Amino acid sequence: MKSLFISKKLLYRRQEGRLFCLLVMFILGATTITSTGYLIRSQKEYELNKTLTETGDYDVIIYDVPSNIVDEVDFNPEVFESEGSYLEAGIFSSPDCDVLFKGAIFKNHDSEQMYHMPCIRGSYPDSENEVALDISTAQALGITPYPGTQVVLGFHDPEGAIVNSKEYTVSGIFEASSDMVWCGWFRYPSDLYDEGEYIMPSIFFYDGLYNSFLPGNEVVMLQAEEDSEEKVLISEVNNIVKQVGNGAQYELNDFRANALASSMGILDDLEGEYGNVSYTSVYKAIDDGFGKKDFFSAVLIPAITTLILIIEVFAINVLVKAIIFDRKEYYGTFRLIGVTSIDVVRDILVEFSLLGFIGTSLGVVFGIILHNVMVGAVRSAVNIKIESGLIVSDAVKVVTFNPIVLSVVVCLLSLWFALLIPIIKIIKMLPMELMASDEELFVHRKKNRTNKEYKKSAGWLSAFCRRISLHDSLTMLTLAAVMSVMLFGYCYFRAYSDQSTSSYLGYLNESSMEGFDYVARRTDRIQDAPYMVSNRHSSGITHESIQVIEESEMTDELYAVIFNSSTRVVFDEEPDKELVDLLGNHNLKNTFDDTALGLAGEQGQAASLSAMGYDPSCYMYELPTVGIRERDLRVLNKYVVAGEIDVEAISSGKEVIVAIPEYLKDSALKYYNVGTTVNFSDVILSSDAEELNFNSEEAFGDHYKVYETVVKDDYDNEICTIAAAYGKRHDITATIGAIVVLDDRLCNLYLAPDSKGVNYYYDDNIGAEIKSTTYGMALIVNDYHTFNSWGLPDSNYTCIKATIKSDVDINEYDQMWYRALSKSQNVDTSSSYLYINKVKSGTIEVMIIYYLISISLILLGAISVSVGLYAKVKSCNGDLMILRRIGLSSRQCGLMIISQNIYYPVMAVMISVIPVFMCQSMFSFIWGKLRSGEWASSYLPGEEPWYSSLPYSKNLFEYNFVEALLLCILIGVLLIVIGSIPQIRYLRKNQLIETGE
Amino acid sequence: MILKTENLSKVYKVGDTTITAVDNINMEIKSGSYVSIMGASGSGKSTLLHLLGGLDKPTSGKVFLGDNDISQLNDRLLSKIRCNEIGFVFQKFYLINEMTIRENIIAPVLIAGNKPDEDYIDEICSVLGIEDRLSHMPLQLSGGQQQRVAIARALANNPKIILCDEPTGNLDKQNSKEVVKLLSAINDKYNKTIVVVTHDPYVGESASVLYHMEDGRLGATVGGK
Secondary structure (H helix, E strand, C coil): CCCCCCCCCCCCCCCCCHHHHHHHHHHHHHHHHHHHHHHHHHHHHHHHHHHHHHCCCCCEEEEEEEHHHHCCCCCCCCEEEEEEEEEEEEEEEEEEEEEEEEEECCCCCHHHHHHCCCCCEEEECCCCCCEEEEHHHHHHCCCCCCCCCCEEEEEEEECCCEEEEEEEEEEEEECCHHCCCCCCCCCCCCCCCCCCCCCCCCEEEHHHHCCHHHEEEECCCCCCCCCCHHHHHHHHHHHHHHHHHCCCCCCCCHHHHHHHHCCCCCCEEEHHHHHCCHHHHHHHHHHCCCCCCHHHHHHHHHHHHHHHHHHHHHHHHHHHHHHHHHHHHHHHHHHCCCCHHHHHHHHHHHHHHHHHHHHHHHHHHHHHHHHHHHHHHHHHCCCCCCCCCCCHHHHHHHHHCCCHHHHHHHHHHHHHHHHHHHHHHHCCCCHHHHCCCCCHHHHCCCCCCCCCCCCCCCCCCHHHHHHHCCHHHHHHHHHHHHHHHHHHHHHHHHEEEEEEEHHHHHHHHHHHCCCCCCCECCCCCCCCCCCCCCCCCCCEEEEHHHHHHCCCCCCEEEEEEEECCCCCCECCCCCHHHHHHHCCCCEEECCCCCCCHHHHHHHHHHHHHHHCCCCCEEEEECCEEECCCCCHHHHHHHHEEEEEECCCHCCCCCEEEHHHHHHHHHHHHHHHHCEEEEEEEEEEEHHHHHHHHHHHHCCCHHHEEEEEEEEECCCCCCEEEEEEECEEEEEEEEEEEEEECCCCCHHHHHHHHCCEEEEEEECCCCCEEEEEEEECCEEEEEHHHHHHHHHHCCCCCCCEEEEEECCCHHHHHHHHHHHHHHHHHEEEEEEECCCCCCCCHHHHHHHHHHHHHHHHHHHHHHHHHHHHHHHHHHHHHHHHHHHHHHHCCCCHHHHHHHHHHHHHHHHHHHHHHHHHHHHHHHHHHHHHHHCCCCEEEEECCCCCCCCCCCCCCCHHHCCCCHHHHHHHHHHHHHHHHHHHHHHHHHHHHHHCCCCCC | CCEEEEEEEEEEEEECCEEEEEEEEEECCCCECCCCCCCCCCCCHHHHHHHHHHCCCCCEEEEEEEECCCCCCCCHHHHHHHHEEEEEEECCCCCCCCCHHHHHHHHHHHHHCCCCCCHHHHHHHHCCCCCCHCCCHHHCCCCCHHHHHHHHHCCCCCEEEEEEEEECCCCCCHHHHHHHHHHHHHHHHCCEEEEEEEEEHHHCCCCCCCCCCCCCCEECCCCCC
């Protein structure tokens, strides 16, 4: 009698659909929470890995350990959790490049992991003919930084001679952190070596070659045991260093602890709670679960789980009520024959809990599968090595929720909340009440008792709809909640991803791309003398490189210039201010003070100038000459304000074009009119001086010394002042053929192709955005033709800028670009590719979480809305059947349902816009307060205000709001259409005659 | 003939059991006649009425309304016939409690897409004695009054036939007499064909033609008023 009767077949008559819906609700809820939770863990782990890439995943690093004794060193397992090392294989160079690189070999794969500099393309070598290197090394070697590229490397002996050369295939490119952090390397052992004294390894060979390169020096990396104290660690490391001898020295890598603490959001709080930031304090914090959850874990997951909980409670409640209602006669009968209400309740609880358990278990499994699929999709979409969130570090676990636990909790809570009221009703009801067929006991129906007359002109639809309301406020709320989350989520997530990737856009801005997709510049190595010579060298972008790029169908626009900044004008007398302004204030002579040191400097400068052929007392100003291609020269015709452009005369060096920005037009016409002869000069270097100028770190003074003296400074220190002269004056005379006034874009292209240009900055005093320029007048000529005519050896281009066509695969273009530039020497290239890829991956990382949540919400919403509408039509079934009997056709009935249901998405959309408006108002408020200075825009670490992590500087309506809104409406309509199907099916299935419920 | 059946049968299957509710019935009902069908519970009389009114589909046989076979019509045409050609009165009244009495009465007119003929509505309400209850809600009325409203609704579209399924089943004796009187009056005054299914001898014998039904079969005409 007391046995469970849930196995009784009759209980499941006509209930398969509802039970299936219930199961699906649990599955969807658990799938969403599990996959989202793991994605968030994955994203967090990825962030941590990115930081560790800058620091290395080790606590201690020991340099200069002889490889022949490294195996004999005893690493105390109580202090060190694991160890790794790489062998410094020696110095390498390429026949095409004079720069020297350090080669290294990891001892094993664990060492590679510990070094933690993963490849952004390809992987570390798998065979002895392969190497992995970083982007800047590839650039210096003049090869394409892509796997598959061939490179010849020569191994140097200790004396510097190349002992053997071999061709290698690049297997992988790792991104040296130098692009992203101050001074290149967090890893650089600056406490042990002076800058430049230690060469960081930039080429890694195959692990299998480890023994072939022995013996040499190894660099040992150690990870500390979690519970070992720092002083014990230091003592152990000192012992190791003592054992090793031979000048081995170590450095503690606190950056790793910083990275872990930073990923846990406690970098600023750790010191107060646990003492200094060290691996010991971080591990203690991890053990104690001390961490700050970020936006995803602190806001997003609670919000989504609450929403899922509410939707599930509502939908499960409706389904459970419908199921129990259909069974209540059986329950009544069981009660009559002696089963207690507690037995009934127990059986209901067991049955639905079992269903919940099965659904949640399946959901967790599906969630894990979905997570892995999504991680794979992100990897292939943006070529980012995002790891699965299933296995993450303890630091990440501390600041994220356990997705499985969360899924189970939400499932249990939603089930219990949903069952609460039906169970109370079951307990309270007598057996005879259970057997009665009053469906309103279980299905709530709002009575409309008003007897106010309807409009006499109204048709059947409005008359009936007015009286028989199929509206359900809970369904409306569910739909509104789903659509609000979708619309608001889209706008907010886009803004959030924009904010989180803004640093990459910042890098992009700082790289002076100025709207171009690719920029290449000749590298100038000497920058310490204002009267330096930085032009005319075989280095720079060759015509061959430009031809390849220009002939590529992927290139949209290409500008190339030879910017010669060492052409100059000299005056016997000080020129007036207007002329100086016209020349961009680029005084090439230094001004010295009256001290002994200043006097020595002035004498040195005078000696240099004299040796170069200039009067030491002259006034010397830079007058850049800019060689552009004939095609671009013709384009300038429309900017001519005086004279005309004669390409032939320009090419022969007889004429030049004066180019100026608009604001210098009057000054230019005053001093340099058409027909005026311009006398200027340049400095010609000998080939040795050129070599020294571009490819050597050596001081000129060692080679071309013209002055040397020792003076005492203010602190009585003896200072040696040396001056050098490394070229001869070369005079040029040309006539001004035309004057052109350039707009900002052309000024940046031709007058300031390097770091000079038009800048905008916000001036707090003026309260407006200010434009500033750092260039003056320049002479435009016809690229190398003119320079050759003048006897200047400028031949290669100093700067090229390219835009690519919109439908081009940027990955393909990137490879073409590097291939083309491998034909040029001493060229540094910036591409928007890396940054765009990072922005893209950052956006996808964030948006994929949104899309996952949205899909789950749509599915959950569809079921919830269907269940809600179904319950509503069921409660109104009696009235609808009466109308059917007296002639209402099923089509009219359907129309009645649709005409009422159509209000749901309309209302829900109106509601869904509210959160976006409210959030945007809040952002504007915060932004206004910050702009007005009422709120401080900067704050101390650890004292961040509540709004610091909000993307308040963004406009939520900027992110395809209209399209998102339309999509939301479409989804709302779709949900209602899906929800209407069970309603219409229910009405169609119903017989017009009474056969009993 | 306004209503005619040919070999009309309706068979239900409940599990493995087959129940023949209506068994090969051939009957003809003349226009303007007042017919009652009597029988015990489960004899199939209500099923027959549902088949006659197009509320249910026969397993076999035909139902003619005038010259049209309505047994094979689709839902749209059947709904149209139920709305315009036939009026129904049920034992449980089947009024919509959310609508006023007036709205309940004119519902079939609205469904048909017509404007209510106010004079006609007033007239039938006056005949049925509910003219002062039009703004009330159904639950504010007694059972007898609710059944009168149901009769008024059945007449609203001025149909040719009124089908009544146990119209006095939920009423006391006094109200039953009133309803019977009203049905006779409607038959006389408006010349409507009335078919009443009942197990109440008083109601059955008030008709001009009386059929008896047993085990799904229609017996001979056994007289009437």
